[in-house]
Structure formats: C-alpha cells, structure tokens
Amino acid sequence: MKAAPAAQKRLLDLAELDSVIDRLAHRRRTQPELAQIDELSARVARIATQVIAAETESGDLARDQTKAEADVDSVRIRAERDQKRLDSGQVSSPKDLASLQSEIVSLTRRQGDLEDVVLEIMERREAADAQVAKLVAERDELAGTRGVAEDRRDAAFAEIDKEKNEVQSRRTEVVKDIPADLLALYGKLREQFGVGAAMLQGGRCLGCRTSLSIAEINRIKAAAHEEVIRCEECRRILVRTAESGL
Structure with missing residues (x-):
C-alpha cells in the first residue's frame, strides 16, 4: 500500500485522538x-x-x-x-x-x-x-x-461527553486528510491491537516498544517514502518522521 508521507503522519494525530477517546471511555466506565x-x-x-x-x-x-x-x-x-x-x-x-x-x-x-x-x-x-x-x-x-x-x-x-465531542470533531477533520484504504487498514489494526499506527523513533517501534533489527532498518531506509511500512513484531503501521533515525 502506498500513501503520501503527509497522510501517513496524520495517522499519528489520529492515533493520539483515538487514545484520548479511549481514555475518556475508560473514565466513563470507571x-x-x-x-x-x-x-x-x-x-x-x-x-x-x-x-x-x-x-x-x-x-x-x-x-x-x-x-x-x-x-x-x-x-x-x-x-x-x-x-x-x-x-x-x-x-x-x-x-x-x-x-x-x-x-x-x-x-x-x-x-x-x-x-x-x-x-x-x-x-x-x-x-x-x-x-x-x-x-x-x-x-x-x-x-x-x-x-x-x-x-x-x-x-x-x-x-x-463534552470533551469527547470536541475530540471527535477534531478527529473528523484529521480523517479528511487520510486516504480511504489507509484509513481502513488503520481501523482494522486498531480493532485488533487497540492502536493502529505508531511512530518509528530512533529505530524503535513505539507501538510495541521493540527495537528493529539492522536488516529491518535497512529495508525501511530503502523503501519509498510513499510505501506504508508495518512493524514486523506487532504489525502496526510504522510512521516515519524526522525522529525515526533513518
């Protein structure tokens, strides 16, 4: 799957908003x-x-x-x-x-x-x-x-509920910047793992906190910027940023 780097980075914003929504739901339940x-x-x-x-x-x-x-x-x-x-x-x-x-x-x-x-x-x-x-x-x-x-x-x-509605409104705006196929993959992974996308930071997946092997890092370095990368360990979408250490 391919998607513009900017669209992939928006997944991090989406994941953060979804995390807030999850925390609010937890607060409501508890x-x-x-x-x-x-x-x-x-x-x-x-x-x-x-x-x-x-x-x-x-x-x-x-x-x-x-x-x-x-x-x-x-x-x-x-x-x-x-x-x-x-x-x-x-x-x-x-x-x-x-x-x-x-x-x-x-x-x-x-x-x-x-x-x-x-x-x-x-x-x-x-x-x-x-x-x-x-x-x-x-x-x-x-x-x-x-x-x-x-x-x-x-x-x-x-x-x-007021805070959740505000976050949902922000989420709606973020979703507009993400292609449908990428958003669908994110949603599927979120259902499976709770978090659908994570940043690749310093050669480590922040979703599962696993450090990538040298071979995997080299593979990611060689991949096109539009290529959607998945963590081999947790299978979440890995989003490359300036902090990825590549």
Whole structure:
C-alpha cells in the first residue's frame, strides 16, 4: 500500500485522538459513583423487600385485630343480652336461672380472654408498624444518597461527553486528510491491537516498544517514502518522521 508521507503522519494525530477517546471511555466506565450507585441500588432493593414483608405482617395483624375485636363484640352482646334477661326477672326457674348466671360468667371470662388477645395483637401490630416506618425511612435515606451520587455521575458524564465531542470533531477533520484504504487498514489494526499506527523513533517501534533489527532498518531506509511500512513484531503501521533515525 502506498500513501503520501503527509497522510501517513496524520495517522499519528489520529492515533493520539483515538487514545484520548479511549481514555475518556475508560473514565466513563470507571466513574467511582457507578459502583456506589450499584451498591446503594442493591441495598434499596433489599430494604424494599423487607418493607413489603413488614407491611404484609402489619396488614395480617390488622385483619387479626379486626376479627378479634368482632369476636369480643359478639361475646359482649351475648353477655349483655343474657344480663338483661337476668335483670328483667323473666327467668323464674331456679335451674334456668343458674344456667343463665353460669353462661354470663362464662361469657365474661371469654370476653376477658378475647380482650387480652386483642391487646396482644395490638402490641404486635404497633411493633410491626414501627418496623415499617423504620425501614421506609432507611430506604428513603438510601434512595436520597443514591440520587446525589447519580447527580455527580451525570455531571461527570456530561463533562466527559463534552470533551469527547470536541475530540471527535477534531478527529473528523484529521480523517479528511487520510486516504480511504489507509484509513481502513488503520481501523482494522486498531480493532485488533487497540492502536493502529505508531511512530518509528530512533529505530524503535513505539507501538510495541521493540527495537528493529539492522536488516529491518535497512529495508525501511530503502523503501519509498510513499510505501506504508508495518512493524514486523506487532504489525502496526510504522510512521516515519524526522525522529525515526533513518
């Protein structure tokens, strides 16, 4: 492949700009806020699951309390009804009277037991509600911290993207000076090695940092200036400049 020496030298400018773009992409991928956001998101998700469990427990206890209170009301109504019958004097038979009095005592005892159940459920529900409030507050605090980290991430991304756009604009101008076939070769090598072209400096390839043999240097010296040279070691395009030592 042949290309004007000036076009080949533009590959060095292109490689430098691509290196900057790669560094910016690395900065974007490794922003410290990203790991912090992931950690906070995982913690928020875990606590959200705990909130659901606590709310479910509180809801179950609320239903249990409603049922227990209904049972208390049912027993109390029966006891009040029996007490009215007793107080009205409608029951005259000693046997029926004794049975009614026994039932009232039993219902009163049953009502007391059920009221104790209601109180126990109320205490458990209060504890469950307190746990829900605690978890919700913790979840919201973590979500707020995550939001701050996301704002920092977005600000960093905006700065990186702005710089990248500026570099991309400069890259577009450089590409205009490079023939299509040379640019295609550069792109292929960049995909393979990360860097598509390197300077030949002092008889050494700056791409792989390998010193060229005397025979290779003599071969390059004998090559036409328009000849596109490749490093025998790393296969990158070797760009000859005044610093090449040829």
